[in-house]
Amino acid sequence: MSEQDLTTLVQFFKALANESRLKLVGALAQQERSVEELASILELKEPTVSHHLSKLKELQLVHMRAEGNTHYYYLDLDALQAMQKATLTATEITPPVQEDVWETKVLHSFVENDIIKEISASRKKRRIILKWLVQKFELERLYPEQELNQIIKPIHSDTATLRRELVGYNMMKRENSIYQRVPESDWRMDSNH
Template sequence: MGTDPDAAKLAGLLADEVRLAVVAALALGAADIDGVAAATGRTPTEVALAARRLGRGGLVRRDGAALQLRTEVFAAAARAAGEHRPPPEPLSPDPAADAVLQSFVREGRLTSIPAHRGKRLVVLDHLVRVFEPGVRYPEREVNALLAVWHPDTAALRRYLVDEGLLSRDAGVYWRSGGTVEV
């Protein structure tokens, strides 16, 4: 392979136990086949075969028995993978609200509860959509739905009630505000 491997090829090169051990030994300072063999408990033949494959893959430079890990390949593969990642799906059609949500929501979870009320309202309006209008929820179910978003269910529940997005009576909650999709 003449060019540096991309992230998928890099993962493929490291998917083999012997090649992974060779890379680890080189990263920790081994500099030749015998040094890698001593560090990994592999035979020099196993190390040489793995080093040859890693060299063809662009991850190791070989000069006779001397080996050098091309650590810059990892950074290049990570950069290239990041460049090809599609932009995140918008969480709101409103660009300002989407910017707030992108800051506080990662992989469907709330990373933190915003301290600023304006931002918190945007996040709460997004969260309250898990509650169906007209449905009554016992507190246990409210906690279960909110726990999917963030472990501090009591704070989220309190904010939703205080901001008029949920109403509460005798331990039963219902949606009383927020944006409704039509």
């Protein structure tokens, strides 16, 4: 959903998010009517009705036909139904991209120039940082603790914590002080974290 579509949708909802305007649409659905007539039906003053009609007209939901002094307003059924269809598809299909705005944002705030500035105390954020960190290791290869530390060290001084957390989040497994990266599919849905 583009920025343009979004504001158009908001405008549409705003136009109908009002009892008086909704009643206007209802009254005009039956037949065209003059401003005076609408004011009488809704029990509002004419300037008020005029104001609401101008809002509906901006969005092309109604049009006006002048006959002498009298202004007859009528509904644009096509425009109305087009907008309604737009609301359907907008919420069904929904924005396609942007998926990982959140992760990107978290990473930017905790990692800079390949250096972890701070290990977030929040589990969800820590998980995102570790997910980034574990990409530094190859999948098939075995890493002795010594080597693991050497890789982590320039990224963050607290190698012990990161080592422990990587294992804790099941992103790496350890056997006799030899570490190996775990495929993402094995920890992705890990609901413990």
